[in-house]
Amino acid sequence: MELEAEKNKVAVVFLFFTVFISGIGAWTGEIHGRVICDVCGDSALGPEDHILQGAEVAVLCITKSGEVLNYQAFTNAKGRYTVAETMPESDRWDACLARPISSFHEHCSHLGDAGAGVKFSYNHPSGYSHTVRTFVYRPSSVPAYCI
Template sequence: MEFKWTPLFSAALCFTILMSHRVSGWTGEIHGRVVCDVCGDSSIGPEDHVLRGSAEVAVLCITKSGEVLNYQAFTNANGIYNVAETMPESERWDACLARPISSFHHHCTHLGDGSTGVKFGYTLPSGHSHTVKPFVYRPAVAPTYCI
């Protein structure tokens, strides 16, 4: 009987090799919101809204081994950006910096005070997420109803 190398045999062999090494994986997640402070009053009120799909955020993380990882995320329909990564436990994030890059909203394009970036240590166990405080943009000129 002649041996025939098949895709199924290849997949089974790869699975066996991976399972025999039992690599410990780690998953981390970082997320936050980006908000338009319509009146520019530094408080979130009924006139304010999230920037749906129109804001960009950068997340820079350093791993336990010293590697620097740079992520770019855009807000979704709920104004939330999200960065997630799965890697070996020995390579997990150690510290991160999240910072707003830009707003593509037609009115809300000026970065609010205190929204330059957030630096934090990442000590959470695998499968948990870190929530970053909201980043705030505001219009160049507040609407008349705000005054």
């Protein structure tokens, strides 16, 4: 009976160290942001403005080892997109570029003045995230109530 209990202890300790060691060197990062429709084109968030669900955003990252990773994300019902990755620490993101690709909202599909991509260094330790500034789309013509 004691021998069986001792074997179980050894198995549990072995399992613990196997799981613990396999996690060493793993790194997890996250990039997220929002996409909105600036209905009046006034660059100020107002009650007439709304989030854009289904807007496409591309995120391009270069890793510390020099690999280029290309991600595609779509905004959810709250206008938020997220890109996340778990990889070895040696391959973690070094620098990224996030840029809006398209809005599928037929009344708000023109990129605002600040429509260019956003470049940034990713210096966060594992488990942290980077928030990208909000991307803005505008309607092709401003509604009469905005003037």
